[in-house]
Amino acid sequence: MERQITLIALFAALIAVLGLVPKFTLASGIPITAQGMGIMLCGTVLGARRGALAVLLFLGLVALGLPLLAGGRGGLGVFAGPTVGFLIGFPIAAFVAGLITERLRKAPVFPAALLAAVLGGIVVLYIPGILGMMVMLNLTLKQAAISMLPFIPGDVIKAGLAAALTASLYKARPASVLSRA
Amino acid sequence: MLTLTSDIRTPYHGLRAGVKLAALCGATVGLFWLQSVAAMAGGVAAVTALYLVPGPRFLRDGLRQLKPLWVFVALVIAWHAVMLDAMAGVTIALRLVAAVALANLVTMTTRFDDLIDVVMWLLTPLRRLGLNTVPLGFAIVLVVRFIPVLMDKASKLFDAWRARSARRVGWQVALPITLGAIDDAEHVAEALRARGGLIASQEA
Numbered sequence: 581m582e583r584q585i586t587l588i589a590l591f592a593a594l595i596a597v598l599g600l601v602p603k604f605t606l607a608s609g610i611p612i613t614a615q616g617m618g619i620m621l622c623g624t625v626l627g628a629r630r631g632a633l634a635v636l637l638f639l640g641l642v643a644l645g646l647p648l649l650a651g652g653r654g655g656l657g658v659f660a661g662p663t664v665g666f667l668i669g670f671p672i673a674a675f676v677a678g679l680i681t682e683r684l685r686k687a688p689v690f691p692a693a694l695l696a697a698v699l700g701g702i703v704v705l706y707i708p709g710i711l712g713m714m715v716m717l718n719l720t721l722k723q724a725a726i727s728m729l730p731f732i733p734g735d736v737i738k739a740g741l742a743a744a745l746t747a748s749l750y751k752a753r754p755a756s757v758l759s760r761a
Numbered sequence: 762m763l764t765l766t767s768d769i770r771t772p773y774h775g776l777r778a779g780v781k782l783a784a785l786c787g788a789t790v791g792l793f794w795l796q797s798v799a800a801m802a803g804g805v806a807a808v809t810a811l812y813l814v815p816g817p818r819f820l821r822d823g824l825r826q827l828k829p830l831w832v833f834v835a836l837v838i839a840w841h842a843v844m845l846d847a848m849a850g851v852t853i854a855l856r857l858v859a860a861v862a863l864a865n866l867v868t869m870t871t872r873f874d875d876l877i878d879v880v881m882w883l884l885t886p887l888r889r890l891g892l893n894t895v896p897l898g899f900a901i902v903l904v905v906r907f908i909p910v911l912m913d914k915a916s917k918l919f920d921a922w923r924a925r926s927a928r929r930v931g932w933q934v935a936l937p938i939t940l941g942a943i944d945d946a947e948h949v950a951e952a953l954r955a956r957g958g959l960i961a962s963q964e965a
Contacts, residue, residue, distance in 0.1 A: 581896075581958070582949075582950040582953040582954050582958060583946070583947070583950035585896050585899065585900050585903070585950075586903060586946040586947075586949045586950040586953070587943070587946045587947075587950070588900060589900045589903035589904045589907065589946070590903070590904075590907055590911075590942045590943070590945055590946035590949075591942065591946075592900075592904045593903075593904045593907040593908045593910075593911050593942065594911065594938070594939060594942045596904075596908050596911075597908065597911040597912055597915050597938060597942075598935065598938070600912065600915065614932065614935060617935065621939065625939075625943075637900055637901070637904060638904070640880070640901070641901065641904055641905070644873055644876045644877065644880070645764055645765045645766060645868040645871065645873055645876060646764055646765070646873070646905075646908075647764070647765050648908070651829065653829055654765055654868070655765045655826070655864065655865050655867075655868030655869070656785065656864035656865070656867055656868050657826065657827075657861040657862070657864040657865035657868065658861075658864075659864065660789060660857075660860035660861045660863075660864045661829075661830060661833070661857065661860075661861050662830075662833040662837075662857060716853075716857065717833065717836070717837040717840075717853060717857075718837070718841070718849060718850075718853050719837075719840065723840060727836070741932055741935065745935055745936055745939060748936050749936070749939060749940065749943065752940060753940065753943050753944075756943045756946075756947065
């Protein structure tokens, strides 16, 4: 009980801290931050239920007014903004990433976590994200989907890093990677 | 730790957090329900007036919070202009600005602790159903406490990197940061158990 709560809380804090890791800019000029990687890690390391709870805790604190989103954003305003779909998608993404990692317990860590991070952290995350942009900005599905294209290379890199990190963590602290415990 | 609450005293600070949140919900629903450009312009004007009550400096702070929004405002107007429906684009952009600015206003004038009280009050029905909400409060405290701790550790790792390498700090620091978080979590859990566990009344 204590261990589950502290791990959930510390991963919520981790998402916030990863938002501060210096962002690097891709050749296409789109900046990417490590925050999305934090969402993926919650799923691939903590598993479906605990990963989603950690993300929800993080979002709750953002809503309560802590500037924890990448770029120092936060407060209730971000939930009324055009990217609200992604915020809604964050816990779902972590849940799906966690579910896939748990299901692939028998497979080697890196490929299992990579598949989980790509499907959960990109495919599943983009669905509510695109729906949110359609609603908030009155775009068509095609327009909203096209506007997401520049972010895909960065997100694929993040998924790769999240999988590599999960594999390293599993080597260093196997008992703490709850998704495979 | 840093919060988005404004240090400028406003009349809104005195209002109860629950009242402000309820008003925000109502106003946001209204903004999305109304469709005309005139209504949205009125909404933006009303929100601007709310920001002007405490003074121009408060309005400037508010505008700074809206910075990430301008890209989307430009995007949506441009797109609708291309579709020969510029008016719809302006309506959506105005609604976006009004809704986000209003939500920011609540955040800027409400203390973090007061909002936590509202959350705990909203969870009352769950407690009635027999669910234990103490772990949630505890988890919130843990996160708030651990963000500065982790940030401190992260910045030490950045420094260590810079002291040893001419290259910019890269993504590799994410591993020691994450490892540190996991080790801290295990230590805290152990310390909690050693002191009799989180909740004595918890049956599980």
